[in-house]
Amino acid sequence: YSTDASIESPISPSVKVNYTQLLINGQFVDSASGKTFPTLDPRTGEVIAHVAEGDAEDVNRAVSAARKAFDEGPWPKMTAYERSRVLFRFADMIEKHNDEIAALETWDNGKPFEQAAKIEVPMVVRFFRYYAGFADKIHGLTVPADGEYHVQTLHEPIGVAGQIIPWNFPLLMFAWKVAPALACGNTIVLKTAEQTPLSALYAATLLQEAGLPPGVLNVVSGFGPTAGASLASHMDIDKAATNSSNSNASASVPVCNFASICYLIAMFLLKLPFIPPQFAFTGSTDTGKKILELAAKSNLKTVTLELGGKSPFIVCEDADVDKAVEMAHFALFFNQGQCCCSGSRTFVHEKVYDEFLEKAKARAERRLVGDPFKGGIEQGPQIDSVQFEKILKYIDYGVKAGAKLETGGERVGTKGFYIKPTVFSDVQDDMPIACEEIFGPVQTILKYKDLNEVIRRANNSRYGLAAGVFTQNIDTANTLARALRVGSVFINCYYIFDASIPFGGYKMSGIGREKGIYGLSNYLQVKAVVTPLKNP
Numbered sequence: 001y002s003t004d005a006s007i008e009s010p011i012s013p014s015v016k017v018n019y020t021q022l023l024i025n026g027q028f029v030d031s032a033s034g035k036t037f038p039t040l041d042p043r044t045g046e047v048i049a050h051v052a053e054g055d056a057e058d059v060n061r062a063v064s065a066a067r068k069a070f071d072e073g074p075w076p077k078m079t080a081y082e083r084s085r086v087l088f089r090f091a092d093m094i095e096k097h098n099d100e101i102a103a104l105e106t107w108d109n110g111k112p113f114e115q116a117a118k119i120e121v122p123m124v125v126r127f128f129r130y131y132a133g134f135a136d137k138i139h140g141l142t143v144p145a146d147g148e149y150h151v152q153t154l155h156e157p158i159g160v161a162g163q164i165i166p167w168n169f170p171l172l173m174f175a176w177k178v179a180p181a182l183a184c185g186n187t188i189v190l191k192t193a194e195q196t197p198l199s200a201l202y203a204a205t206l207l208q209e210a211g212l213p214p215g216v217l218n219v220v221s222g223f224g225p226t227a228g229a230s231l232a233s234h235m236d237i238d239k240a241a242t243n244s245s246n247s248n249a250s251a252s253v254p255v256c257n258f259a260s261i262c263y264l265i266a267m268f269l270l271k272l273p274f275i276p277p278q279f280a281f282t283g284s285t286d287t288g289k290k291i292l293e294l295a296a297k298s299n300l301k302t303v304t305l306e307l308g309g310k311s312p313f314i315v316c317e318d319a320d321v322d323k324a325v326e327m328a329h330f331a332l333f334f335n336q337g338q339c340c341c342s343g344s345r346t347f348v349h350e351k352v353y354d355e356f357l358e359k360a361k362a363r364a365e366r367r368l369v370g371d372p373f374k375g376g377i378e379q380g381p382q383i384d385s386v387q388f389e390k391i392l393k394y395i396d397y398g399v400k401a402g403a404k405l406e407t408g409g410e411r412v413g414t415k416g417f418y419i420k421p422t423v424f425s426d427v428q429d430d431m432p433i434a435c436e437e438i439f440g441p442v443q444t445i446l447k448y449k450d451l452n453e454v455i456r457r458a459n460n461s462r463y464g465l466a467a468g469v470f471t472q473n474i475d476t477a478n479t480l481a482r483a484l485r486v487g488s489v490f491i492n493c494y495y496i497f498d499a500s501i502p503f504g505g506y507k508m509s510g511i512g513r514e515k516g517i518y519g520l521s522n523y524l525q526v527k528a529v530v531t532p533l534k535n536p
């Protein structure tokens, strides 16, 4: 199933791009239209490989394969123990290919190789082992109902899951979506982000080698308004799950609507069976809204959404300033600032504000930006020219709105999508840089006077994904943890993403929780079975 053209990376450890086609029913195939799109190296903007571009017809083929694998295939009928063994074997294989897969991720995404190899790929391994362990521990209940009945609940897989992932953590988002869905016995059609299609194709190949039957995981590379929208509006998808990278989606509504209408007409003409469908998405809030709308307009598939954020990071008056500076820096600049839950509003108490600002600026100026394959590099290029331009535009907005540009604010070099670590002070709550997701290496520092004020201002956002709190006072920590309307509160730490910790958003940051025991419920149906104790 490898393509004929295998392209070797210009870096060390070297890795080849062997898989560029769509994975449908266990086979690598070209798209029905024969179209391809280029995936680019963010270091240079040059083409790494041309990848098959899936659209509605390919989504249909992939959904049929997933449906057949669910209805007829061995996967949902296998013992849970056998399913868990496949997932454990896959985790071992990823571990074995750690550096190779990390290199592919860095090449396609631009993130530092050390970050990919030492943090993210090992997290993927851990994640699969965590859910592999759950596969044979999914229990129903016996229910003490009134009357002479034996009542039990069966926890069953939902069916065919449609999953759409973003480009900021391609392989990790693959794991967040695929591992729980498979552990619960579902089958999957996964759409990768158009910027980063490579690592999921590689991982899907390893999953098949680990014993996943054909059709259980289908991978369609392609664009949001075509392949993504077809998946979200598909009548035979039971569950939609999606994550977004940021808030400014470029998808156009008319295209989505057109795709979904075409699909509905095709369904009607071809007399396709109606089977109630499921969906998971990570992406921008605007895209999330479109997906929810498509899900509602099609077949009411259940949807989980992990969307954007503008997370507060609150430095209290008693904080150890050096440590707070380092943690706030990490909370914002990690992964080139391309995290949905980055601590992107740094609130600093007025008593420590001046010291914090001076040190935060110095830290940003020390940040090592450069080729992500080089050792010691902390920051690589942004993902693509669209994000690069958008970040520079926000920096311009910040300056025009009257915030003080302390450092950075421009590109690094002349090639690729590198941006200087940027710090703004004197930021006011209503400036675009303080309320919209920049999704780049731009720290915005805001001053506050007292706790009630910072709670009100931190909560004054349409988002509610995460928050950071830096204090040595347990009462302050407890007060803030309870008052902040967000899905995750990190106290004196940030980005602790253990597989067992639930993650998701309040407000417009999403619907549902991924990871941990909570993540299982996205992929399970509950069936109540009622039997009279005595035959009537």
Ligand code: ADP
Pocket (backbone or CB within 6 Å): 164, 165, 166, 167, 191, 192, 193, 194, 222, 223, 224, 225, 227, 228, 229, 232, 243, 244, 245, 246, 247, 248, 249, 250, 251, 252, 256, 282, 283, 284, 285, 287, 288, 290, 291
């Ligand atoms: P970003 O703007 O950071 O790329 P998106 O939310 O647009 O964030 O993208 C996240 C994922 O959602 C990607 O896989 C993308 O292709 C997909 N996507 C974008 N628009 C749509 C859409 N209208 N329907 C379904 N999926 C979409």
